[in-house]
Amino acid sequence: MGLQEHLDGWNPDPARDEGFVAGEPVTALSAVLDQPVVARTGDRLPPLWHWLQLLEWPPNEALGPDGHPRHGRFLPPVPDRRRMFAGGHVRFDGALEVGAPVHRTSEVTTCTVKHGGNGELAFVTVRSTWSQHGHDRIVEDIDYVYRSGDESPRTFAVPTEAPTPDGHPWLLSPDTSPVTLFRFSALTANSHRIHYDLPYARDVEGYPGLVVHGPLLVLLMLEAVRRDAPRPVAEVRFRLRRPVFSGMPVLVRGGPDDDGGAALAVASAADDRHATADVRFHD
Numbered sequence: 001m002g003l004q005e006h007l008d009g010w011n012p013d014p015a016r017d018e019g020f021v022a023g024e025p026v027t028a029l030s031a032v033l034d035q036p037v038v039a040r041t042g043d044r045l046p047p048l049w050h051w052l053q054l055l056e057w058p059p060n061e062a063l064g065p066d067g068h069p070r071h072g073r074f075l076p077p078v079p080d081r082r083r084m085f086a087g088g089h090v091r092f093d094g095a096l097e098v099g100a101p102v103h104r105t106s107e108v109t110t111c112t113v114k115h116g117g118n119g120e121l122a123f124v125t126v127r128s129t130w131s132q133h134g135h136d137r138i139v140e141d142i143d144y145v146y147r148s149g150d151e152s153p154r155t156f157a158v159p160t161e162a163p164t165p166d167g168h169p170w171l172l173s174p175d176t177s178p179v180t181l182f183r184f185s186a187l188t189a190n191s192h193r194i195h196y197d198l199p200y201a202r203d204v205e206g207y208p209g210l211v212v213h214g215p216l217l218v219l220l221m222l223e224a225v226r227r228d229a230p231r232p233v234a235e236v237r238f239r240l241r242r243p244v245f246s247g248m249p250v251l252v253r254g255g256p257d258d259d260g261g262a263a264l265a266v267a268s269a270a271d272d273r274h275a276t277a278d279v280r281f282h283d
């Protein structure tokens, strides 16, 4: 049976969540990124740091073999599911404020089966709208990709040498150690075993190492912007193109583009574009 047949008739209900923007995860992520930030009530979240808010903690008994919920919201009925964070587009109309109430509505907007290098891929896009003080502050479309474990495993290059700075004005040299991955998994309530369980990542999902979280790579690209060009971000479009594995030397490289925005990538010695981001600023 092809992926499309498993997805026919899958039409999850929209979801609505509410709570308060917590300061603790902001302080904690700052520590993970070696930044000296302590969040206080009224502070504004840096771009994409809302990914640490309104997290879901299903009970252990609800988790499936991959560590994600077995039948969680927006998780498609793909047999022997292999999930990855694949890309997205986030628009900002102001930043969320620490300590204030926040609402989020989420829904699946598209679900499309495509053909990749190693067989069928199902792309599921989830749109979330984050509102505060009666205004929609963030509208994001996040693409997740799913394949079935029936597909043959892929092969990946894992270089040990470092990439070159290559003349880019903005550079970050991220720590992709298992400790960082563990802390980021905890901060995002992400119990997917590919990020912390090496025998599972290698022997079940077929990766050569622990997989670095896509959201961490995208956050790091936005960090390179924030540290060198701290202007209000209007939108970011990003794509995760090839996995980064723990311990692999990578650089976040980027700089201003010709249209007044910024272009960034996560590069290794084997691939200049493991992940890419295109950033636009508010005037």
Ligand SMILES: C/C(=C\C(=O)SCCNC(=O)CCNC(=O)[C@H](O)C(C)(C)COP(=O)(O)OP(=O)(O)OC[C@H]1O[C@@H](n2cnc3c(N)ncnc32)[C@H](O)[C@@H]1OP(=O)(O)O)C(=O)O
Residues within 6 Å of the ligand: 083, 084, 085, 086, 087, 088, 114, 115, 116, 117, 118, 121, 123, 143, 145, 190, 192, 211, 212, 213, 214, 215, 239, 240, 241, 242, 243, 244
């Ligand atoms: C959090 C979290 C999980 C994670 O963080 S997982 C780690 C982060 N994610 C990754 O490392 C993903 C890295 N990317 C890949 O492994 C591959 O790019 C991917 C997504 C498997 C696709 O690779 P293929 O080589 O098999 O396929 P193609 O590049 O040839 O693309 C096939 C068609 O798909 C279209 N496509 C690619 N990306 C997207 C996207 N984001 N949205 C929509 N469509 C996409 C591509 O354009 C091709 O389409 P055509 O129409 O041109 O055929 C957690 O679990 O929560």
